[in-house]
Amino acid sequence: MKHLTLLTLITLLCFSAKVAGQQQITGKATSALDGESLFGVAISVLGTPLGATTDAQGNYSITALPTDTLVFSSIEFETAFEVVGNRTIINISLIPDIKQLSEVVVIGYGTALKKNVTTAIATVDPDEIPQAANNNVNDLLFGRAAGLQVIQRSAQPGGEIDLRIRGRQENPLIVIDGVVMPKSGLEPGVNFAETDGVQRSGLSGINPNDIESIEILKDASASIYGIGASDGVILITTKKGNAKKIQVNYSGNYSFVQNMPYLEQLTAKEHMEYYNQFEMDLYNYQSSMEPFGSTPSDYVPTFSQEEINAAGDGTDWVSEVLKNGRIINQNLNFSGGSEKATYYFSTSYFDQEGTQKNSGLNKFNTRLNTMFNLNKYITLRANMIAGRNKYENNGSSWQTGNAGQNAFRALQAAYTYPPYLPIRDEEGNYTIWQTTGNPVALLEIDDETEYNSLLTDFDLDIDIIPDVLKTTFSYGNNTENAYREFYIPSNVFWFDESRARASINNSKRQYQTFEALITFNKEFDNIRLNVIGGFGEYLEQTKTSGIQAQDMLDAINVTNVAAGTATPKVSSSLVKNRKRSYFSRATIDILDRYIVTGALRYDGFSYFFPESKYAAFPSVSVGWKINNESFLAGANAIDLLKLRASYGLTGRASNGAIAYGGFIPDDVTIPYDDAGIRYNAYYINRFDNPDLTWEKTVMLNVGLDFALFKNRLTGSFDWFKDDITNLLDDDARTPPLSFLVTAPQNGGHQVRTGWDIGLDYDVLRTNLYWETFVNLSHYTFRWEERFEQDVLYPYEEVTDPVIAIYAYETDGILQLNESIPDWQPANAQMPGAPRFVDKNGDNVLDSADVRLFNSIPKLIVGWGNTFKYKNFDLTIQIYGQIGAYKTNPTVFWGDPNSILKNSLSGTKDYENVWSTANPDGTFPGATYDEALLAELVTSDIAIQKADFLRARNITLGYTHDFKKYISSARIYFDIQNAFVITEYKGADPEVDARSVKGAPAPYPMARTYSLGLNINF
């Protein structure tokens, strides 16, 4: 620092006399956290070499013009900018930069300093993440943490976003302020088995604006949660008030939402031309006519040239269904408090109009966090979040229940109706195309879900010996209720009839967490000891009920289903289970160099037999802070170097894995006497299985944390291995002659290994500040041993990847007059068929030629950049994956068989289809039908690389500090999903699309432009 001071003096001497209007500025730098004076804060005048630093009391002095901007920077604080104006005294309160090493990390039943953490825990700070267009906590996590893959399964408003820690197959255990939350969304569905169209995200009752921090426990650190922690744990901490004057924050934004490029409908003219071309090829091939055979073709086109010439563009069905959307998002929060009590109150309103007609989300949310120091010893915390969501469900996705085109909803129907068909006929009635309902008419289906949630949480802390021994009792309860109303008006043709049909489904879910905890903290000479012990009991309960009724008047619809004259159908269910845990953990820190943590959790699950009910989940982790060793005392570049390792056991139980046998009423009723008598038979659905017990995952992790060059480069590297044994499969295969088709069983062994890297680098720490962070994850996941009754196909190996696609490779299309290879399958021996690859060159296509397509990405990438210049900030967040294959059933919209056989209307992808007019086409021609292949496996024509790189957010902000009324305000512009780079065709590489009759039409991904304002009062 001395040379800086000297430099400052010299520059002051040089410049002071030269510039008119310059003034002497003095002031004091303090920490916003505790008000302490800060020493060594660098002050510079933006755009000049002038500079100064603060002294031990935090005071500084510098010369500047009124138009100048002062830059205050210090390693552990966020850089601050102040315009001089006519001030001569500028005191600055610097906000601690929480990504720095003094950061406190929530580790489950306590906190630790990040520098002392001995396990693989990633932290995400939602403050840094653009939230304008987002209503779900999961939205914030795309590409934000190494080892965490976030997958947008459905792009519909409130659509499912899944979190996968290190390639684990389920969502992690989610704990909000100590309360265990459901892993999945609550969506009651529709009582008509042929349609649902909703994939709902979990945590839908939480407002992302209320989140203070998100911790991701990736390794054996999760063991302290034993129960259900085998998929990792995500700890969410909500914002709290502090003992300060009242702080008020308002944020609001408006977003314009536009669909990303999606399946493109053909014009009427194109449709007719393609139809004729494909039909001609198929006809000539089947009749052995030219050019396939020697007989001259007598094909008569279905559409005449006059019809084609007159066709024009026709009806743009897709535009009748898709549209632009918008989002209005408003948040207001107050926080503050005194020594005795603190509070945080927030309320938010989120209203989204979807990019498909009739789809949307309206969300209202309130949060109250309070803390009362009842006396010297007792602290009470009471928190609650109340949410109300109203979803308008769209008609996208795909039909269910093995139904065909007759169950298509609006978006699928839009790609099914020929563009030459008008929306209505001359009499004004909706046109009907074969078995599918009219897309526009289908939009008249009412389909809404109302969702209410209430998360309450009471904690009582008792300081038995202040700062040493503390007990905490906590009770948390998360109750959700979802109510779905579905109504098809009587004039809407769907599923083979025009008829009034109503369905009401209700789901109610309750998660309850009760825990008692003792914490002991003590510092001896050079030794710090932290011990916890606790007890927990957890309840999960889900109740559902549903009704389906028909033939009421449209004016009544779902409001009085008793008006339906057809026999109604009803359903209900109740699932309830309990888990009980005893847990303890001890951490000892010796000489600030060696840290050892041991933990033990002992869990019981009500669905297992007494002898298999309980299991112990121990874990141990060690850390060595090498930078504190004397041999590195002189290495100034190293701020932190910590080697750590963890080893531990986690468990998984399942709602579907019940060890107790029983009789269940069959949902397939036994009807006699026409419909006069129906019995519900009771059948044995399980035998007692006293051995059924916890699935166990042994997690091993070795990691290195480092911070170099005054924390300019920080990061972590982790290598891990999960050994999953005793896999608990709800539906494991049974012996071939068992009358149980499946049964819950333990068995098999899977191994997951991989690594993840997170790096954070301040590229520029000048007036132009640039921080970049990169995270990379890689894993493999394979079988080591299979379940006893598993039967492998001849092409499968025991140790194959757990998720794999098997198919025959093809390399191009068989051309006219090309000789047909010997190994070509029986139903692929024609020009226009894909040319199959005989991998082993034995002239036979058999199991040895089956290729395994890996559906696990080789690399998962997140890359973020933050730039700050004066009052401007710019962030760019990118994520993606490389090296994964995915079956893409949306390619079948572009299959020539779709237009000829399945009554679909085709897409612009037809330009890639082989035909006698387009021999360079890369997709098989009309002569070939993949559905008729009937070989050991399918061909690879629907398998595509799912590599992509997506610009999740690009945000430009401008912050202004005020002196009166408002303390600061920020205005920003954000583009979410600005672009995606991918070779994947049709729909988006991320979203789900299921193989169904016809083809699926998942809700399109959208690009969102947001303009927002944040004001702190």
Added chain:
Amino acid sequence: MKRIIYGLLVSLLFISACEKNLDPEIYGNINTSIDFPVTEEEWELYALEVYKTFTSKWEYIPYEDINGPVLYHMWFSIEESFFQLFDYGTDQMAVFTDWGSRFEIPSTANYEPYVNFPENQCPFNKVKEVTRMTKIIDDLTNADISTEKKNQLIGEARVARAWTMYFLLHLYGPVPVILDPELVNDDAALSDLTRPTRSVFVESIAADFRFAADNLPQDMPDYGRFNKGLALTQLMRLYMNEKDFVNAESVGREISDMGFALVEDYASLFMEATERNTETIYAISCHASGAGRPADANFNPYSFYFFPYDYPENPGWAGPAQAPYMVTWEFYHSFDAADERQATLIASYESTAGSTIGEADMPGAIINKYPKTSTETFAGNDIVIARYADVLLMLAEAINENNSGPTAEAIAMVDEVRARSGLAGLEAGDIASKDAFNDAILRERGWELYFEGVRKFDLERHGEWPDLVNAVEGKLAGPYLLPIPQYAISASGGTLNQNSGY
């Protein structure tokens, strides 16, 4: 203060020491800890599970996997149903390829690709149901209920078991099944896929049907439950197809004595209004309110498979000018001009597009055997399984075999069936010899019983499989039996041998 602290500490210790048993709370089913079934009504509910695979619904879903519900089919569903397995591939039905291999394979009778089908799509999975029926039969045997009710329920369960085994026998030959109740939960026995001998397998089927025939009345408490006539007809079919014509004849005469009589109008047999009649021995009782969903009444969805989607009334799901289930033109033209049965077929229609569709446009004639009269989506016409005309023709065939030639009684039986449809008696050439009479019976059975799930058995019994089938364009029939699916062969560890020809 201290007291509070200590008090809380004690309570914490108390909670930690809490050793409540964490008992299971399982709802929506009856746990094994509860005594069930006890009453006669409960035993009945337990026994009726045997009917599940004999209902007419889309499917049943034993479990879900990562791709969603896993669909298994009943014998009277559409895919892999009794019709697809025993009628679709025969000489009477046209080939259909528009809906992929699930329809193409059974319609062309090229069963080879079935070897790769997963368990849920292979009727071989019904071996599991035999085990369930064995368990139910044994539990009923030990039930403390009235003997009359007990024997009725056991009779129904034994029909279900024997019928399942009969279908399996004609799909795969004798297959491993669990008939010993001691073994229903014995993993070693359940994994042993060694085939039994044909005679053991057939005797077991015969014993089940015999027990049922002796213990079930013809008029069951609910219309649609397995009855005496069904048990006897199935027993007769078993004997016929095993070429045990002596036993077949004796069972046939037993049925004759039950008082069945042909109805006057052939078409009325398949109509909703006249579905209960003197001729129908057993039918799947359907109702138009059924839509094929699990909780529904049985349904008759055939109109969707009979009619093209451009047909003006009750349009189907495929088209234009074609449907999944159509009879070949050869079969259509094989009817005598006077034969009233041909009226259940349609050779031309005015399409919704306004054009006349006829023989040149369609791959076959439209079947209208179950005309839909309901205003609901699906029809309620009962699906006929066993009727007296079939018994008469079988009995005539058995008598012919047992007497090395047609007797007057046998000829009269065939003529009775013909006369009902407006035809004269058989011509001299048809009754000239045992073989000629046999051929005449096979032809007569074709006209009389098409689309009733018996054709494939008949062709095999008369030695006409696969030749008669392969005379039809597009048919690719090979062996009579289906291939054992690869999954079962793999699971057997080599003890389950593949059927010959695959």
